[in-house]
Amino acid sequence: MKGIEVDDGGDLHANDGVGLGDTGGCAGGTDTTGFDAMEDEAMGVGDGEIWLDRDPDDLLDVHDNSIFYGDFPPLPDFPCMSSSSSSSSAPAPVKSIACSSSSSSASSSSAASWAVLKSDAEVDEDKKNHRDHHDPVEVPPAALSSTASMEIPQEAPDQGLEDVDCINVMENFGYMDLLEPNDIWDPSSLFHMDDSHDFEAEQQPQQEQEQPKPQPELPPQQQDEEFMVQRNDEEGQRPSEDLAMVFFEWLKSNKESISPEDLRNIKLKRATIECAAKRLGGGKEGMKQLLKLILEWVQNHQLQKKRISETQISHFPYNYQDPYATQSPNPNPSPIPNINCNPIPPDPNPCFPSPHWLPQSPYMTDPSPVMAPPPFPPMVGYMGDPFANGPSNINSHPYQSTSEYHILDSTNTWQPSQFSLPSPYTSFPESNLPLAPAPQPPQAFAGYGNQFTYQYFPGNGERLTRLGSSATKEARKKRMARQRRVFSHHHRHHNHHNQQQQNPSPDQQARPAGNEGCNSAAQANQANWVFWPSAGAASNSPAGAPDAPQPQPPPPPPPAVDRQAGQAQNNPRQLAAERRQGWKPEKNLKFLLQKVLKQSDVGNLGRIVLPKKEAETHLPELEARDGITIPMEDIGTSRVWNMRYRFWPNNKSRMYLLENTGDFVRSNGLQEGDFIVLYSDVKCGKYMIRGVKVRQSGPKSESKRSGKSQRNQQTASPAGNGSTPSLSKRTTK
DNA sequence: GTACCATGCAAACGG
DNA sequence: CGTTTGCATGGTACG
Structure with a gap:
């Protein structure tokens, strides 16, 4: 297992404790910065509010990246990792959350992503950062250099605060369910501003190919995170731009991909809107920001849906609802179009390809429909069935x-552990399939397709009030770096461990055909x-x-x-x-x-x-x-x-x-x-x-x-x- | 009657 | 002389 696992409590951790502990965990975290805490909380599995339709294919992409690359490829190859921000790995604070491998994979995705991004050089940097991770200001930008080709705050430090506020709002808004589940699990996709141009350079063509959008005057928001950030900045200075214009521009840009039905399906509670808008600056500007966020989400989601459908139709052999679906290695992880990086949860253990299906319903906590082992005939007569009381019928065996x-x-x-089984299987990390938090009834938006309904819970109000926390982008980056470091360490450690375990002796002659290197x-x-x-x-x-x-x-x-x-x-x-x-x-x-x-x-x-x-x-x-x-x-x-x-x-x-x-x-x-x-x-x-x-x-x-x-x-x-x-x-x- | 296999046992080996 | 190696023997299940 080379990754993270979620223990019984739904806590996400790598074998060595990926990141979450560092980040102060989620609910029980000790983050000192409000933003950190807020992020962590927001990203906590317990917050698993968002359970939108998720295509396992998306999982596969990063998944493969994370797993099958012994050496982490350069960042440009993994744009999605780029700013896997922060909080994603916040452990599931909710004890009741059942763990499933799928969600655990998702939970670990961010860490894996970070690991992928992680370069050795960064490790040292991260170590340094780790020592003073509570001080976001001290985070050297270089630590994230590979992923921060768009360090806007650095370019405009003076604007940083405001920008960060805006960004944070976006992020947290995203956390609050305007984004897809994968985004929940890996906020990297949320923090688009951190994504590098390299990413975009790679992504854009595909995106355009997949979703050709004639948008000469297209606001870059959907395509370019940098633009997104910049636009936010600009808009912060151009309050004259009203909601109608924002919406209109957005519609123009997305007329090809967004249908009126999509828009109609957007349902938000008033309280949510008001609160979010308030946190986004309040008044008209806040509403505008909120609108942008929503539209962005809609677009992203729509794009993803489209991509997913294409992918599934084209080459995905299974429906992700199929618990027995065969994992598709997807050797060529396709970049996720648009802003959503959709970090794919890495398979913590390549030997145990986690099922890349996800419950369609976020509320589906009963795994029985998919957990049930395939019907087998009575075991009597099965070879080696120790419980076959009757004599084994050899002839008919x-x-x-x-x-x-x-x-x-x-x-x-089938893997019972994929589901919400409290795992007593903790004696050996590898023996445990990553347990992921079971889908939880969303606290915020329960997304189904484009339709998300906000369910206001008391916690959200608190979150919203914390949207304006003083947390900085650096803090987020630092957290990300920490988690990447942890995961990277974890990954290397396990590789080493595996190699040791499997170091073949010279006279090892017989070996069943298969891959090497998995433990x-x-x-x-x-x-x-x-x-x-x-x-x-x-x-x-x-x-x-x-x-x-x-x-x-x-x-x-x-x-x-x-x-x-x-x-x-x-x-x-x-x-x-x-x-x-x-x-x-x-x-x-x-x-x-x-x-x-x-x-x-x-x-x-x-x-x-x-x-x-x-x-x-x-x-x-x-x-x-x-x-x-x-x-x-x-x-x-x-x-x-x-x-x-x-x-x-x-x-x-x-x-x-x-x-x-x-x-x-x-x-x-x-x-x-x-x-x-x-x-x-x-x-x-x-x-x-x-x-x-x-x-x-x-x-x-x-x-x-x-x-x-x-x-x-x-x-x-x-x-x-x-x-x-x-x-x-x-x-x- | 034959195949399988548990194990007896003698030869070989080594300290 | 103890251990290891390798074969042989014989009981059992099965056709």
Whole structure:
């Protein structure tokens, strides 16, 4: 995971605490500047007022940028990051906010964006800034040089205050729901004035292409943030410009893209308007500013809608409402047209492509419609389903027919953690999908398309009163820099960590095809324990259980198991067990095989006999009996064990073994009756191993039994041979 | 009868 | 002599 995660409380933080803490958090923040506090609050997830339709495609753009670039590209490539201002990463102050990966991704977007923008040079600068981040004045403009080609305040410092006020109003107004959800999550898009010309240089052509607007006299507000700022400045000096003119100009400029219907759909409460206008200067000027803001938003949103629709039609294969939608890598993130940078939340963990769907309704907190795992047939007979009480029907085992589909696809995987599950899964950052604040009923504008209805809450009044805070643009930049720094550090740290974890040994020979560099090891890092009720589950009792006649080998709850493979993911019991244990199904782990450990497997020989069929099916084909060395990443510890996969000739056939397993077994405390599971990370191309301890609450009885006695006791269980039922499917060699 | 596999066990190896 | 390596044996499930 290279990003930010939102913990149970909905707090956004990177592994190392991205930015938010620095910024004083949101509600509970300690920001000293009113503006900071206000921003943070405004941007807090708890404020998640704005939940407009959001296209996952938008997410993908920056997402990809943020994730797949090892080295952060130069700023011009990521215009949207530019002034990802400040507050975006304000943590969700609302405890009740359920976290979903999607929103968490969104929440982390800004940080990621900053990270993307972050140059090493800036890091130092940021460090410096960080030390005195409470003093906005001391923020060296250079710290944001890469993103601040439009440092208007610097050009006109004298005007700064007024300009800033205006800008702040805009920003905060944007925070207050005139902008899209993504803007909420990443205010960078709000602070257009910070966006560089580079951005515009890149964006403008596309924008024009996507939305050709014959606007010779077009007020630049929709296209050019700089113009926007300047215009605001100018307008501050030209009060004669009245609302009608503003509106008229805007209409002229947007006649191509804004329909009367769009305008009619704009609904604002009077109180909102009045308050906002007041904060925007009051009187006519304030109204004018407010109008501009609204129009800007409408335009932006309209443009986005158009873009989104185009994008979806053209190449987006899925509807973002589809929880199983396949992530589109979108290798060429297209710049977001117009002012809205639409920072895409980075995927905190490339190995876990966060679903790029977002609830359409901001109020949709019940994830069940999309959380529900795909309907699976009864798990009985599923290979490796530890909870299958009945004997596995090997012959009809779907695994046999589905083994070809082990490559996990996000389209048919589901992640409970994506939704509003309070995450007990905190033992390992990577193991936790970023939890994002669940959509919250907006406090302010609940945007649906162009229609947003302002819902006035007491907090808004306070916010509005704070619009005129003394916060400066520098403060915002500083905050942004801090967050970028934190994220950048976090990002690098994790890269380093991943590299260490995955540093292959020279003799690592076998590796499933796939991407390198993603850390899937820790994603499922959990205590590999499975507890089996001793009563009424004889067939589920672990091997060696005192009263278990013969245990049905319980397959481990895999962190990410091919649903096709059954892997008990569809078993409520296992699912619950997984949740209790922190296991979360992930997308990119393909179940290969499992093996209930025999005494000989956990003995001092350091070798584990592997089920022949599965070994031959899912592990590299062995030409020589010496086999190959396979680095097996321990899911539990992220440690990589170089195990040798080999075979013995045996009765005109082969016996497949995994050698050098002694340390692994010992480190995991595995005993007879426990089991191991092998996975391959389809994305990272790694083999992963997981040792699962199966213990009943009571002390395990004498587990040492002769193989013969075990055999005798296993007669009741087709899977009694300790391997997957499919083992019984004979494959003559 | 055959395949699978748990494990016994002898040979090889090494301190 | 202890450990490791490699093969062989035999029980079990299944066709």
